[in-house]
Amino acid sequence: MTSSTITRLQRTAYTSSRAARELGLKRSEFDLAVHLGRIRTVPDEGGGGRRIARSEVDRLRATDGFPDSLRERVRLVGTTEGAKVMDIPVGRFTRLARLGLFSPVRFYLNRYRAVVWLYLADELAEFATVAENRPLLTARRMPESLRDLLDEGVDLRARNWRGRHRGFLLRLAQDPWESAGVLAAFLDPVRLAELVPDPYERSRLSRFRPAPPAHGVPATPAGQLVEKIMTADDPAETAWLRTELARALEDARRFRPAPRPAGRQAPSVPPAEEPAPREPSRGLLGWLRRRSA
Known part of the structure; x- marks a missing residue:
């Protein structure tokens, strides 16, 4: 994208706060959508940061089911709710997450300084619909190779x-x-x-x-x-x-x-x-x- 194109877009662009209001999103939901690449941004060369072209806001507003569909795409769930989305026990959800079969997108520390991982609900739902994943969700026991990894303490969430x-x-x-x-x-x-x-x-x-x-x-x-x-x-x-x-x-x-x-001369770097x-x-x-x- 050329500098002239960016400048032209900036003239018809929203700040992040304004774009979030136009899209009916909380600021945390908006920031996550940008993080995931679901809302495209352009550089704000005047003041740093990013801006959102009006055409991008118009594109999102024209999608089917707006604004609920957009909000659902950035809905975050923790372990308990994530297990409900996938219709599996909480313990199995945690084991699958530790194995890195789906990835958290955010985390926070609770008052006991324990890490609480957050996942995208639509990614979990999609994982559960893939036929190859069904044995991981429904089999009485996980494959031995995966159980061995868990016994070794593997945890790929971070x-x-x-x-x-x-x-x-x-x-x-x-x-x-x-x-x-x-x-x-x-x-x-x-x-x-x-x-x-x-x-x-x-x-x-x-x-x-x-x-x-x-x-x-x-x-x-x-x-x-x-x-x-x-x-x-x-x-x-x-x-x-x-x-x-x-x-x-x-x-x-x-x-x-x-x-x-x-x-001062820069040192030679091998x-x-x-x-x-x-x-x-x-x-x-x-x-x-x-x-x-």
Whole structure:
């Protein structure tokens, strides 16, 4: 989308609050619809953030069953209600969620600082209608391979939430440094320092590092728990993040080197280990190609 097209759209665009009112959504429902890509937005270059074109609002208002159909598509349910949607016991629902067979889209901490995962009701309903999934819902016992995973303590809910949240943040990134900041937000500080030894580049990443979901003040027990959920702890996920961050940093350095005091030279950076040969990137162009892919 060209800058002139974005400017033209902005002239006929709503703020998020106005668009939510026009669509009959609570602000939390609206934000989730944007998160899921069900409401398209354009950059607000005047004041930062995002705006919603009037044509997008008109498109949604013209859909069958509006506004109830739109509201149903962003309806969130917890474990008990989710089990009712799928018509299975609560215990089986929890086991399926731990196995990563469906993914939470949000979470919050209750007053006991226990994590409460929230799921999309329509995704759960769709899962229950797929014929291949019926044995998981109705069989007296789960397959032995899945029972073994549960006995080992597998719980993929946090990892799957991170994947969804990371995808949302990457879709909003507008340049390679923003993408790199998003990826860095899911690595713990020790791993990040190993991967990015240059303090000026780490400072640049911190500028674009998105904050964790607002579920507790940092350094409090609640805030520390949210940070733990936000930080990758699965070896495969961590390896993927390291590789993607290395690639994003290559693009970011070509696009715009991290600012540093006059006379300071950027340290030489060894090439990142990569799983397979790839087409050389050229800063913003390489980032845009991978982003569109």
